[in-house]
Amino acid sequence: MTAEDTRPVVTPPTPVEGGWRHRAASVVTRVPGGARVLGYLAIAGPGLIAANAGNDAAGIATYSSAGSQFIYRTLFFMVLVTVALVLVQEMSVRLGTFTGKGIAALIREQFSLRLTAVALVCILLANTGLVVSEFAGIGAAFELVGVSRYWVVPLAAVLIWGLVLFGSYRYAERIFLVLSLAFFAYPVAAILGHPDWKDVATNLVVPHFEMSSEFLLLGVALIGTTVSPYMQFYAAAGVVDRGVGPDNFRSARIDAVVGAVFACVISITIIIATGATIGGRGPLDSAQEAAEALRPVAGNGAVALFAVGLLGASALAGAVVPLSSSYAISEAVGVERSVSRRFTEAPLFLGLFTFQIVLGAAIALTPVNLISLLIGTQVLQGIITPVILVYILVLTNRRSVLGDAVNPPVFRVVATIAVVAVSAMSLLLLGWTVLGWFGVT
Template sequence: MSEQDREPPERPVQRPAQPPQPPQPPKPPPAPQKPTRPARPARPSAVLDEAHLGDIQGAFGRIPRDRVETARPGLKARLLTLLAIVGPGIIVMVGDNDAGGVATYAQAGQNHGYSLLWVLLLLIPVLIVNQEMVVRLGAVTGVGHARLIIERFGRFWGWFSVGDLFLLNFLTLVTEFIGISLAAGYLGVSRYVVVPVAALVLIGVAASGSFRRWERAMFVFIAASLLLVPLTLMSHPQWGRAAHDFVVPGIQGGASGEAVLLIIAMVGTTVAPWQLFFQQSNVIDKRITPRFIGYERADTVIGSLVVVAGGAALIMIADYAARGTGAHGHFTDAAGVAEALGRHDPVLGVLFAVVLLDASIIGAAAVTLATSYAFGDVFNLRHSLHRRFREARKFYASYSLLVLVAAAIVLIPGAPLGLITEGVQALAGLLLPSASVFLLLLCNDPEVLGPWVNRRRLNALAALIIAVLLMLSGMLMVTTLFPAVDVTALTLWFSIALAGCLTAAAALRIARRRAPPRPVPVLPRAEKLAWRMPPLALLRPVRWSPGTRLGMTALRAYLILGALLLLVKVIRLGGA
């Protein structure tokens, strides 16, 4: 390379001289740091199974446990949260329209047409009030209904309620398999095939080890129950007549003893004791906390409307089945309704049988799970659908055993299925008062619910509902034990007694209204939403007033007497 191709060397750049910098003042010493405040220890929880803590994993969404909402969520966010929460309320309500519910509503439609639709309208507030209270109990306490009764009211009340619940739920489960057997018979499939398959499906769905899979399976069965919609439309409903009978009380054929007992049966099949135990435990198992009580209330309201709509549809369908035939007023069973519909159109009969089969499976799943939840609560076992079989063997074993034994009983030739069905009604009437009373007492216990206890207006409404349920329970027990009694006269006397009790209670309330109201802790919204019941061992014991103690003594006497009389009747019928 020539010298011309070389780049000339760079000349050094001369920088101007910088003026001298003034001396910097010395930096002040760092300010002493304030001592950090120790972190506030987490509030101890009463939750009995660690699997009940964690993310909410619903059929239609997931909510992280540590999700923080920095601002008021928008409509879309609230809808997504609702989709993740829905489940316990809808499942418990649809499960209430089980085999017994289908038969009861079908009997109302076949024997009395649309005239008893008003009963369903009155049941909406009853369902919402009762189930809303167990929603709060489940979300705030994290402890199942059975365990709370034992811990707060003693072993007698706890074991009586739990023992009665176990027996009632088992017999109810048998009636669900009776419904499956009736549906299979109409569809032309042997019950020795359908009943075992249904039992295995129930066990497989529950023991999948995933709450989300179980809930999704339940919603598949719930979707199948929507067959009621085309079935109703194909039954030529009389909408004007239905709207009238929904709001205007009446009884087609007059207020006979059979009609009064049917109304009691409609109330009993719609407001069942197992519902309280199931929804409270299912709310806990889904990991719903006080932050989401509002969404679970909406879930419960939706479920209440769904169950009433389903009951109304069954009444209208059964009315059409008997319309213009000699079957009107001569109800036999749900299979008879399917046969009557089949005479109008074979498709209608098949659809009704499928609805009966589906309703029986949903009811069986809910009733059995309510029993296994209570079993785990009482004996302090792991009892969560989030756990796999090997992690909760006794919980899943109790569920499987109940299903298999109930299915086996239905398959036994000559089994006393009629006696079992009658026993279910009587036991439901016996247990309902105690379950409702305990529910009200627990929801007024500040040790249990703290800032979430009932307010006075809710207590007044709940007390009225419980009083009516007590009256109906007593009537059901009397008519079950003494079938020859005059039901119309009995209704009159019980109504007079109820009116007298309500008047006395109102007078006592007025006399004591000057007493200072019960102090209810008022907390900021954030603290209230974070409040949970402390561990059971830290709760102060319950102190009953003299009036409450007297009422509970009377209730105990009623339960013992009713149980003894019921046992005597069962022995007599068994020996007949």
């Protein structure tokens, strides 16, 4: 060892009962910069994919409705939601990296059977509605350009199912993300829409809340679509499935944090673009209205551009959402789960994935108002999200689970505040809804 060797070496993690036992060594060495970059690129994905899947059909509809209904008044709220997503994504990836287990497996080990069942019911209930909305989004994308969803949705279901079971899911991810790049047009549209930037800046840093059922409903929907439980289950399971250990945590954390920030920046520009172009119109009634926000950048091609982005985003989430459910159930039961396994090797994991694809596509073919379905799904997500966040927070606070990688004191306080704030919004909506039944609101 030379005098210029300065970087600590971490001994490879030792697998223990399906997890990882991390032993730090005092030996130090220098790792070339190029090798570090390649190392980051090698594991980059689960955090970025999970966060970007949140900008799916339901997310686009919710963000567009926020701009259409309230112009820029939800922007400060989105800044808070962004902070919450960064914290939750980091905790989820940390759990998977340092334990070698998914969130559902950890819940099964650390909580009672009844509490485990509560978590699983929540994730299945939320994800079932989401799978339907993703296939509805695929159908709506093609209907925007004159192709019937009755032809497209079954074909899309078969393609997504086949890519995961018989093809390369990693390759499919790249295809879906390339299609989703069309939504980079939103930051451009936000600029070309000539918003009142002073008003935008003010709403980004100053709270502008409204005590109305419409604002509360949309606020909870924004939480649900940005901090969706399936994203956390997938992020943790993704790093486990790829064999990422504690020695790779730094790059896994970068992937999670950058992915979360990137996804939220796109979300905020969707709100700005729709606020500048169709703000004040009120709730959206169709995907065509949401596409109008892209007119400043795409002109008459706005609908086609929106359709391409909607297709890519919906297809990506159409694979990620059912996979997250399959990971959760298989982890809780303790059976084989991996996208690299054959059907005979992981029958429960791939069987659940297949069932959700079939169910989601079938329901998406029934007559349904896309915008109402998507926003309603996100409200359900927003109500269920606090339950899952509590589990994640408790797990990352337990030294028996993470050892020295447990939440540090300051992080624990900030994360607790974020979880409490999200829970308070959901409870406020629930209370407002119950009072409405009695004619009080």
